[in-house]
Amino acid sequence: MSTPASPTGTAAKAGLTLGALGVVFGDIGTSPLYALRECLNYLPPVERATGVLGALSLVFWAMVLVVIGKYLCFVTRADNRGEGGIFALLSLAHGDRTGKIIGGTGALSLLILVGAALLYGDGVITPAISVLGAVEGLNTFDPSLAGKVPFISAFILAGLFAVQFKGTKAIGGIFGPAMLVWFILLGGLGVWHILGAPQVVAALNPLLGTRLLFDHPSEAAALLGSVVLAITGAEALYADMGHFGRKHIARAWYFFAFPGLILNYFGQGARVLANPGDTSHTFFAMVPEGTPRLILTLVSIGAAIIASQAMITGTFSITRQAIQLGFFPRLKINYTNPDQSGQIYLPLVNTMLALGSIYVVLSFGSSEKLVAAYGIAVTGTMVVTSLAFFFVLRRQWKWAAWQAGLLCALFLVVDVPLFASNLHKFADGGWFPVIIAAGLIAVMHTWKRGKDEIFRRIYANEITEDELCNVAGSHHIVRVRGTAVFMAGNPTGTPLVLLHHVKANKVLHETVVLLSVVTEEVPSVGDAERMEVREIGHGYGVWRVIARYGYMETPDVAALMERVGAAGVPVKLNEATYYFNREMVITGGESRMFEWQKHLYSVLSRNARPVRDYYRLPPMQIIEVGLPIQL
Incomplete structure (x- = not known):
C-alpha cells in the first residue's frame, strides 16, 4: 500500500506547480487579451455571431493539438537530464547525452540555430504586445487615453527592463500566486457569460472550425494566423521544463491554465452571441464600464508584465547556452542570486530587448497592428522543433523511420499551415522578427565557423605531451617558483601561449597546469564528473586538468583551482599566474570562410568579453599573450 505524501513533499509539489503557472504560462495566459478579437476582425460584422463558433473551435483544437498533443504528450518527454529547450533538443538529436561537444555547423545545427534565433524575435515582440494589449484596456475606460496608450506602454516596458539587474529572486515569489488569481479571474468571467449563452459550447465540434475556413477561403490564412495568437508561449512548456519538471508543468496546465483560458475564450464568444451588434473589445467588454473595467485593465497589465x-x-x-556551446561571443553575465546559478542578467541582451520592444510599441502603436509582426517567429520555432524531434526519435529513442516520420508528419500537418498562414504578415510587420533572426543566425553561424576554423588551423597542430615533457626537462629551461596555469583550448595538446612564454623567457614555473574548459552536451555536470586531473610524465611538474561544464553553467576557474589543489596538485593559488592567448584576427587569408564572415568574425572577436573576465579570475594574476591569426 502506498504511503501518503509528506506535508513537506506536498508543499514542495504545490510550490513547483504554482511556480510553473507563473513562469511557464505567462505568455499564453495573456493571449485572451487579443486573440479572439483578431479572429473576429477578419469576419464581416454581420457574420460575427455565426463565425464566432468556428473561431472558438479553431482556438480550442489548436490548444488541444499543439499544447497537449505535441508538447505535453511527446516533446516534453525528450529531456536532457531533466532540461528542455532548443539546445537540449540539439544535443539529443545528435544521439549522445553524455559526452561530445557540439561541433560544426551542419544542417542539423543550423536548423537549431534558426529556431533559437526566432525565439529572440519572439523575445522582442512578446513584451511589447502583452503590455500594449493590456494597456489598451484604458481605451475602453476612457477613450481620450487612446493616443497615450503607446507612450504608457513604452514607459511600463522601460521600467520593466530597468529593474532586470535586480534579478527575479525578489519578484519571482509573486509570479505564481498572481497568475493563479489571473487564471481564476479568466475562468470566472468566462463562466459568467457562458451561463447567459450556453449554446456556445457547440464550438467544441471541430467541424465548425473547418467549415468556417471553407466558407471564407479568402480569409482562411488570416484566420489561422490569428488563431496562432492563442498558442503563443507553447514552446515555453519545453524550454522551462528544467526549472519545474514535466509533471508540475502538466498539472499547472490541466488544473489551472487550460480551464481558465478555454472558459474565458468561450465566455467572450458567449458575449458575442448575446450581443451580436456590439463590436467593442471582446475581452474588456466582459465587465461593465467604470471601475470594474479599470480594475480588470490594471490586473491585465500586471499579468502582461509577468x-x-x-x-x-x-x-x-x-544566450548563456549559446555562449557555452560556442555559438555566440562571450558576453558579460551577472549572477543575481548566489543560491540559483540559473538566475542571471546579461546587460547587453537586456538593452537590445528593451530598445526592440519599445521601438515596436511606438512604431506600431496598437496591438491590432502589432499582431502583424507576431506569429512568424512562433510558428517557425514550432516547425523547427518538429523537424529536430524526428532526429531525437530516430537517434535517441531508436524509433523506426516510418514511426518517427509518421508522428512528426502529424505535427507538421498542424505546424506548416499555421506557419504558412502567417507569411502574409511579412510586409505588414512580420519582417521585423525575421530580420532579427537573420542577423542572429549570421552572428552565431559566423562565430562558430570562425572558432572551428581557428582550431583547425592553429590549435589542432600543437606539440604532443611527450614533446612538452622534453621541453620541461630541458637544461636550457630555468624552473622558477610558483604556479602557472595555461588555458588550453585543445584538451589533448599543448597551448600556444605556453610555447610563446618559454620561447620568449626561457623559464617555466615549478608547477605547470594545462587547463581545458570543455562544454558538454548536457545542461549540468555532476561534481563527480566535473574535473579530471592527471600528471604528464613524472617529475616534470606538469599537470593536465580537464574541467567539464554543462551548457547551462558558467565556468568559475578560481573556484575550480581550489579543487585542483585539493586533488593533490601542488598549486599556490595566491601566487598562481594565469596565461591566455589574446586572438588578434587579421582578414585576407585563405580560410574557407566567406569574406564577409571574416570581417564579421573580426569585429565580434574584438568586442567579445575577454576570456579572463568570463572565467571570473583575479585581474592581477593574469597575463595575456597576443596571437595574430589570419583568416
Whole structure:
C-alpha cells in the first residue's frame, strides 16, 4: 500500500506547480487579451455571431493539438537530464547525452540555430504586445487615453527592463500566486457569460472550425494566423521544463491554465452571441464600464508584465547556452542570486530587448497592428522543433523511420499551415522578427565557423605531451617558483601561449597546469564528473586538468583551482599566474570562410568579453599573450 505524501513533499509539489503557472504560462495566459478579437476582425460584422463558433473551435483544437498533443504528450518527454529547450533538443538529436561537444555547423545545427534565433524575435515582440494589449484596456475606460496608450506602454516596458539587474529572486515569489488569481479571474468571467449563452459550447465540434475556413477561403490564412495568437508561449512548456519538471508543468496546465483560458475564450464568444451588434473589445467588454473595467485593465497589465518577465529571463538563459556551446561571443553575465546559478542578467541582451520592444510599441502603436509582426517567429520555432524531434526519435529513442516520420508528419500537418498562414504578415510587420533572426543566425553561424576554423588551423597542430615533457626537462629551461596555469583550448595538446612564454623567457614555473574548459552536451555536470586531473610524465611538474561544464553553467576557474589543489596538485593559488592567448584576427587569408564572415568574425572577436573576465579570475594574476591569426 502506498504511503501518503509528506506535508513537506506536498508543499514542495504545490510550490513547483504554482511556480510553473507563473513562469511557464505567462505568455499564453495573456493571449485572451487579443486573440479572439483578431479572429473576429477578419469576419464581416454581420457574420460575427455565426463565425464566432468556428473561431472558438479553431482556438480550442489548436490548444488541444499543439499544447497537449505535441508538447505535453511527446516533446516534453525528450529531456536532457531533466532540461528542455532548443539546445537540449540539439544535443539529443545528435544521439549522445553524455559526452561530445557540439561541433560544426551542419544542417542539423543550423536548423537549431534558426529556431533559437526566432525565439529572440519572439523575445522582442512578446513584451511589447502583452503590455500594449493590456494597456489598451484604458481605451475602453476612457477613450481620450487612446493616443497615450503607446507612450504608457513604452514607459511600463522601460521600467520593466530597468529593474532586470535586480534579478527575479525578489519578484519571482509573486509570479505564481498572481497568475493563479489571473487564471481564476479568466475562468470566472468566462463562466459568467457562458451561463447567459450556453449554446456556445457547440464550438467544441471541430467541424465548425473547418467549415468556417471553407466558407471564407479568402480569409482562411488570416484566420489561422490569428488563431496562432492563442498558442503563443507553447514552446515555453519545453524550454522551462528544467526549472519545474514535466509533471508540475502538466498539472499547472490541466488544473489551472487550460480551464481558465478555454472558459474565458468561450465566455467572450458567449458575449458575442448575446450581443451580436456590439463590436467593442471582446475581452474588456466582459465587465461593465467604470471601475470594474479599470480594475480588470490594471490586473491585465500586471499579468502582461509577468508574461514579459518570463520571456526576458528565458532569452537570458538561451544566450548563456549559446555562449557555452560556442555559438555566440562571450558576453558579460551577472549572477543575481548566489543560491540559483540559473538566475542571471546579461546587460547587453537586456538593452537590445528593451530598445526592440519599445521601438515596436511606438512604431506600431496598437496591438491590432502589432499582431502583424507576431506569429512568424512562433510558428517557425514550432516547425523547427518538429523537424529536430524526428532526429531525437530516430537517434535517441531508436524509433523506426516510418514511426518517427509518421508522428512528426502529424505535427507538421498542424505546424506548416499555421506557419504558412502567417507569411502574409511579412510586409505588414512580420519582417521585423525575421530580420532579427537573420542577423542572429549570421552572428552565431559566423562565430562558430570562425572558432572551428581557428582550431583547425592553429590549435589542432600543437606539440604532443611527450614533446612538452622534453621541453620541461630541458637544461636550457630555468624552473622558477610558483604556479602557472595555461588555458588550453585543445584538451589533448599543448597551448600556444605556453610555447610563446618559454620561447620568449626561457623559464617555466615549478608547477605547470594545462587547463581545458570543455562544454558538454548536457545542461549540468555532476561534481563527480566535473574535473579530471592527471600528471604528464613524472617529475616534470606538469599537470593536465580537464574541467567539464554543462551548457547551462558558467565556468568559475578560481573556484575550480581550489579543487585542483585539493586533488593533490601542488598549486599556490595566491601566487598562481594565469596565461591566455589574446586572438588578434587579421582578414585576407585563405580560410574557407566567406569574406564577409571574416570581417564579421573580426569585429565580434574584438568586442567579445575577454576570456579572463568570463572565467571570473583575479585581474592581477593574469597575463595575456597576443596571437595574430589570419583568416
